[in-house]
Amino acid sequence: MKINKILAGIMLIGVLAAAFLALGRLQTENAYKNYEITMDLEEIKKIAAVEGKTLEQSLSDWKRVGIDSVTIAEASIDSLRWNNDFKVRVSYEGYDVVVEATKEGIDFVEKGLREALLEGRSFSRRSDTTLVLEGIASDFAFKYEVVRDFLEKKIGTDKVGEMSKLELIGLGYVPAELEAVKASGLAIQLRPTYSAGVQAAERSIDRFVAAVKEHSGQSYAIFLGDTILGTDVAPEYMAEQLRQNGIAVGMIETSVQREHLEQAGLEELVRAVGYQAVRVFSTWNYIQRRYDYGLPLHHHGQEIISTFYRAITERNIRVIFFKPFIDPKNDLVSDYDIYRSRFADLERRLSAFPHNIKNIDREGGEVLQLMPQLRMRPAYQLLAALAVIAVFLIILDNLLQLKRRLLYGLFLLAALPTAVIYLRQIRFELFNVIFGLAATILFAVLAVQFALAQSKRVFDADKAMAKPKAFVYGIVLLTGAILISLAGALIETAFYAGSEYLLELKVFTGVKISQIMPLVLVILAALRYFGNDILGNAELGVQERIKSFLNMNIKFWHALIAMGILAAVALLLIRSGHETGVQPASMELFVRNMLEEFLPARPRNKAFLFGYPGLLLLGYWAAQKKLKWIYPVLAIVAAMGQANLLNTFSHIRTPLYLSFLRIFYELVFAVGMTALYVLAWEGTAALWRKWRKKEASES
Numbered sequence: 001m002k003i004n005k006i007l008a009g010i011m012l013i014g015v016l017a018a019a020f021l022a023l024g025r026l027q028t029e030n031a032y033k034n035y036e037i038t039m040d041l042e043e044i045k046k047i048a049a050v051e052g053k054t055l056e057q058s059l060s061d062w063k064r065v066g067i068d069s070v071t072i073a074e075a076s077i078d079s080l081r082w083n084n085d086f087k088v089r090v091s092y093e094g095y096d097v098v099v100e101a102t103k104e105g106i107d108f109v110e111k112g113l114r115e116a117l118l119e120g121r122s123f124s125r126r127s128d129t130t131l132v133l134e135g136i137a138s139d140f141a142f143k144y145e146v147v148r149d150f151l152e153k154k155i156g157t158d159k160v161g162e163m164s165k166l167e168l169i170g171l172g173y174v175p176a177e178l179e180a181v182k183a184s185g186l187a188i189q190l191r192p193t194y195s196a197g198v199q200a201a202e203r204s205i206d207r208f209v210a211a212v213k214e215h216s217g218q219s220y221a222i223f224l225g226d227t228i229l230g231t232d233v234a235p236e237y238m239a240e241q242l243r244q245n246g247i248a249v250g251m252i253e254t255s256v257q258r259e260h261l262e263q264a265g266l267e268e269l270v271r272a273v274g275y276q277a278v279r280v281f282s283t284w285n286y287i288q289r290r291y292d293y294g295l296p297l298h299h300h301g302q303e304i305i306s307t308f309y310r311a312i313t314e315r316n317i318r319v320i321f322f323k324p325f326i327d328p329k330n331d332l333v334s335d336y337d338i339y340r341s342r343f344a345d346l347e348r349r350l351s352a353f354p355h356n357i358k359n360i361d362r363e364g365g366e367v368l369q370l371m372p373q374l375r376m377r378p379a380y381q382l383l384a385a386l387a388v389i390a391v392f393l394i395i396l397d398n399l400l401q402l403k404r405r406l407l408y409g410l411f412l413l414a415a416l417p418t419a420v421i422y423l424r425q426i427r428f429e430l431f432n433v434i435f436g437l438a439a440t441i442l443f444a445v446l447a448v449q450f451a452l453a454q455s456k457r458v459f460d461a462d463k464a465m466a467k468p469k470a471f472v473y474g475i476v477l478l479t480g481a482i483l484i485s486l487a488g489a490l491i492e493t494a495f496y497a498g499s500e501y502l503l504e505l506k507v508f509t510g511v512k513i514s515q516i517m518p519l520v521l522v523i524l525a526a527l528r529y530f531g532n533d534i535l536g537n538a539e540l541g542v543q544e545r546i547k548s549f550l551n552m553n554i555k556f557w558h559a560l561i562a563m564g565i566l567a568a569v570a571l572l573l574i575r576s577g578h579e580t581g582v583q584p585a586s587m588e589l590f591v592r593n594m595l596e597e598f599l600p601a602r603p604r605n606k607a608f609l610f611g612y613p614g615l616l617l618l619g620y621w622a623a624q625k626k627l628k629w630i631y632p633v634l635a636i637v638a639a640m641g642q643a644n645l646l647n648t649f650s651h652i653r654t655p656l657y658l659s660f661l662r663i664f665y666e667l668v669f670a671v672g673m674t675a676l677y678v679l680a681w682e683g684t685a686a687l688w689r690k691w692r693k694k695e696a697s698e699s
Contacts, residue, residue, distance in 0.1 A: 001453030002398050004407060007390040014387020015487045017380040018494035022656060025374060025497050029655045032371040035312050035350065036360045037320045037343065038069040038189055041177060047324050051334050059184035065336050066343035067322065068360055069187035073224050074208075075174055076193055077109060077167040083174065090167060095135035097166045103128045112171025116204045118197075121166075139164040139198065168195040168225070170204060178215055187362050188216040193224040196264070201230035202237055209241050219367040220278045220319070222250035223263060231265025238265075239272035248276040248370050250319065251503065255284045257315065259504050267505055275373045275499035279653075281311040283323040291325045291333060295590045301325045301333070305342045306593055309349055312357060313600075316502060316653045318368060354600055354657055376429070376498045382422035384494040385435045389414045391442045391488075395521075398449060399528055433509060436495035440514035440650060441521070443488020444642035447481040448522045448635055451615050454480070455622035455631070456529040465623040471678065474619035475671055481615055482667060485642045486660075489649035493656070501652040508650040515647060518639040526635040533628050601661035603669050604644060611641015612670030613677055620678065641670075 048058035080088040086105030091098045113123055123133040170193040181188050192208045230238040249270050251260040270277045290303040311317040325333040350357040360366050422428050500506045532540050535548050595602040614637030621627045648659050
């Protein structure tokens, strides 16, 4: 393979700069090493009612199970409908809201309104048990997107004309609930609610901070509703209060396990507090029902706990919003020994090396650790960008054999504006996205191009290698290609070395493109190195070679191979992502979880079953000068493996150590799987030769 020394040097400098950024990211991730399991008070009430227990008894049960804290949502007129002590009823007189309740209930509502109702809005008390809030038409003209039962789903039902915003004002926290949780010994997590347009922002913020100081001392807050507390009119004040009181922002991951639920003002608030935030995992209803899969070790919620384990280790989640299991009969599971065992399993797996993630020690006064801010470094990212340009030109030079002067001219043509963009910081974040995507494509292509060039070298050697030596050569070739792709992975992650990506405020874009483009481009490389050998004419130039391939007769087995490749690519795309992905079969799920149980990072099937073996077999057969017709196919399969490697690091939220471990296990497993493939192939070939020999002797 032709390597221009100057371009290679630029690439090396870029890799070293990316390695420096990766080291900073590793240090940032290493400071984020404990987790918490919290449970909504309403869920505890629900299971207490099912079991016929008091709230105090149920709180005691969950404390023994291992719940770390109880989340108490701030009450509103709407939520108080379900409070049996207050017996709240709501009716309307025109736009006015009439609230009827017990005297204790009306006292609580009145106190909350005096603290939080926006100036200019008024209410009056008709009697000890009736209160009237004066409303206007716009109170009813809104889309109700408050999350009443946050752990179930995000409600987006249009409630125009059916409910007043006044019913959603945060009124404070019910004293009896606070006292019950305190008496249980569980920590309290207060969750504020806010109704924009009718609720006073600064007074509501002050009340929440005061409640935290008095009752919980919590280090993060998960906000209720479609608008973050006070951020519609007082975002700076809200950010300042959170910073002064050491309260981080909770961001709840969506049900498709990507990014977070949308709340007005959330992202701006996270940036304003210097990315002092924590990612939260909600036990959505479909996860609750993963109680019994009918598989060994999957009968008592093991798969639910594995879901939590993956969320914490792979997606920077540090708070689990827990909900009770639901069995196949649609009943809530009330066997607390099962919960205790599952939480112990989770703690054991997370605390083991190399994760070293501990359950929060509330009794020891420990607070949830936050990820330190990781800042973008445009100067280092410029060096990474220049490395991407250099790699592109190395690939192009090996395909077209460019003149040196043209090569350097193209580099300067791309490098100079790139330098201006990064040094002057002109929309460099947009170019980070472009260069990051380019790195995932180009380094995968470079890795396979390297493998093809080296395979061509041994294919053209005077003597074929023996099978054992050829297999070792294939392992060395695969390792070399992986190292090239890992260099690309470092370059790729350099463009996303910032807190916004680690907290998934922003995500890698172009996953499908990064997986498909290498498969297309390596076809050109394969024809460049082995096209003449396949055509049987060593004298053909580039144009003649292309013309010969376009004019060649397509046989039925050619079509079969093409269909197989297209099917594999289609499956690769379909299996990518959460929204449209094909769900794994039960046996595949079982194997996956067994690998996760014994390995800290599960190798991906498409890597060790197909992608890596394809590259190893390319070197193995080329060293023996065999099966040259299949090399382009193996190149495409090899590109799938290298693209998978780069895609592994495209999950920016996944800690770097886990991605490196995953690649190591994929390499080890791939060598074993390829050995089995070779044994099967050689055994079949031996039987075929024996049968042909027998047929020949009989004839």
